Amino acid sequence: MNNRLKIGSFLWFALLCILVLPNNLPAQITEKSFELHFQPVFRTQKINLEEPIRTSQGDSLALHTLRFYISNLVFLKKGKPVFTETNSHHLLDLEKETSFTLRFQLPKNVDFDSLIFDLGVDSLTQVSGVMGGDLDPTLGMFWTWQSGYINTKIEGFCSRSPTRNHEFQLHLGGYLNPFQSIQKVVLPALSVENRLNLELDLALLFEKVNWAQKPNIMSPCMDAVQLSKVLSKSFKVADEE
Amino acid sequence: MKSKIKLMTVVSLLFWLLMAATIWHQPDPVGLQIPAHWPKPHYDFSKNELSKEGIALGRRLFYDPILSRDSTVSCAGCHLSFTAFTHVDHALSHGIDDRIGIRNSMTLMNLAWSKHFMWDGAVSHLDFQALAPIAHPAELDHSIENVVQKVGANPTYQALFFQAFGNGTATGERVLKAISQFELTLISANSKYDRMILGKETYTEQEQNGYQIFQKNCATCHSEPLFTNQGFEKNGLPLDTTLNDFGRMLITQNAADSLKFKVPTLRNIEFSYPYMHDGRFRKLREVINHYATTTTLDRKIDLSATEKIDLVAFLLTLTDREFLFNPDFSFPKK
Numbered sequence: 001m002n003n004r005l006k007i008g009s010f011l012w013f014a015l016l017c018i019l020v021l022p023n024n025l026p027a028q029i030t031e032k033s034f035e036l037h038f039q040p041v042f043r044t045q046k047i048n049l050e051e052p053i054r055t056s057q058g059d060s061l062a063l064h065t066l067r068f069y070i071s072n073l074v075f076l077k078k079g080k081p082v083f084t085e086t087n088s089h090h091l092l093d094l095e096k097e098t099s100f101t102l103r104f105q106l107p108k109n110v111d112f113d114s115l116i117f118d119l120g121v122d123s124l125t126q127v128s129g130v131m132g133g134d135l136d137p138t139l140g141m142f143w144t145w146q147s148g149y150i151n152t153k154i155e156g157f158c159s160r161s162p163t164r165n166h167e168f169q170l171h172l173g174g175y176l177n178p179f180q181s182i183q184k185v186v187l188p189a190l191s192v193e194n195r196l197n198l199e200l201d202l203a204l205l206f207e208k209v210n211w212a213q214k215p216n217i218m219s220p221c222m223d224a225v226q227l228s229k230v231l232s233k234s235f236k237v238a239d240e241e
Numbered sequence: 242m243k244s245k246i247k248l249m250t251v252v253s254l255l256f257w258l259l260m261a262a263t264i265w266h267q268p269d270p271v272g273l274q275i276p277a278h279w280p281k282p283h284y285d286f287s288k289n290e291l292s293k294e295g296i297a298l299g300r301r302l303f304y305d306p307i308l309s310r311d312s313t314v315s316c317a318g319c320h321l322s323f324t325a326f327t328h329v330d331h332a333l334s335h336g337i338d339d340r341i342g343i344r345n346s347m348t349l350m351n352l353a354w355s356k357h358f359m360w361d362g363a364v365s366h367l368d369f370q371a372l373a374p375i376a377h378p379a380e381l382d383h384s385i386e387n388v389v390q391k392v393g394a395n396p397t398y399q400a401l402f403f404q405a406f407g408n409g410t411a412t413g414e415r416v417l418k419a420i421s422q423f424e425l426t427l428i429s430a431n432s433k434y435d436r437m438i439l440g441k442e443t444y445t446e447q448e449q450n451g452y453q454i455f456q457k458n459c460a461t462c463h464s465e466p467l468f469t470n471q472g473f474e475k476n477g478l479p480l481d482t483t484l485n486d487f488g489r490m491l492i493t494q495n496a497a498d499s500l501k502f503k504v505p506t507l508r509n510i511e512f513s514y515p516y517m518h519d520g521r522f523r524k525l526r527e528v529i530n531h532y533a534t535t536t537t538l539d540r541k542i543d544l545s546a547t548e549k550i551d552l553v554a555f556l557l558t559l560t561d562r563e564f565l566f567n568p569d570f571s572f573p574k575k
Binding site: 126127128129130131132136137138139140142144145146147148176179221 | 285288289363364365366367368369372373375376377385386389412413414415417418421492493494
């Protein structure tokens, strides 16, 4: 009786495996798992939500929200794409630390010397209708009163902000000219086997915010464009530890 | 042990039945009847294929006050089917807690041909349109996150989502796509004007005269056959300083767009009063008198009293009773 139970269980398990296993096994052999990790920092200090940061000018700040979109990721060798991620839209949300590590399959012997991605959601996607996954409008990154994704959302407090409780809200978005705020990021990056670590240093952004007049940005505008440009220059490949 | 085997067999059978239902469930596709003399729709149906089940789900959501913060107000509160999917009892739309908004609600019809939505074009795609009234504090005062949570916890909706999308889980994408599916079916193409164009009916002399006046004076903005050029135009109305609504400029921040508003369709205009973005005119003749007397537009529309009456006679031929009283568009009884 016991054997019948075991055989029955095994058969159901085998059937389940057949359904679940990928169809194209040889393709797996030609690929490798790769991780692209983003680490937000303020100069040399790692950023964690709610953790106070002291700037060199003596200001204090802390973030309670840090979210941004990374899209259209491409690895290149001598300017030519060697890997282009499909359906490439990732919402990185510091509340979900795992979202700061993008995982995908690269060709096993891929060799690259740079990578390109968009900071934000491209204008074509913005007007292509509602989507799911990281683009689902329930994720708090879509403006309801005026269509468009918020490319980057940074909220918290900064002692330089003249607002109540020194709070600030930077919602950087806009996909129509002249407030097109999506930015292309190009980084030289030598080939690594399985993981590439990038840093996003917010120090320059906090220097450039117009604290006196625009500590809150909640619609497409030139300040959003300028700050998005600053952010796009704030990525770098992390030094080897 | 026997009972163990029986239990396992039953569980396995249920599992496979569920798998089979998921794999083989196919919503019943629906093709829209696009009038032959109309342009190609702007909406990309390949990204949201219409199905009988998707439309039914969208219709139920459209009429369900669950979309509002306290479950008292639905989309239909401002968009009544028999008044061309707008409201007729207020100049400005009203929502939750009897709060009054700043604009007259727009009609809903032939939306597959629209590129922008709302009077200022703030919304770039039909799928996103419902987000605006759901979140507006004077409309449904809710959030799509909460709507998804509420409908997702409702067993009836779970079944409807499964029928429409092969998955019973509610998501923002599915809620909005379903609402779009229902709204896309709201096609008004069977007015006397349409039958005249197709040679099935003829205009009276008065209607024909009104049609010629319309073509000469109004058709640039209210282009046939949809009776809108889908653009934004100045209508010559002075700013209502109690509202300070500058229209399109609020979105583009371009001074040239000040007081430009989306050109509304004229279809079913007989039933869609009051008129203009702030509902300031209750009668068609008031609208025509405005255009005949305004000095703020490039040109005034000079019309005699008889011509005004003829123009109204033509505008009444844009009424599509089959659309207005279509039982497929009204409150779902089941």
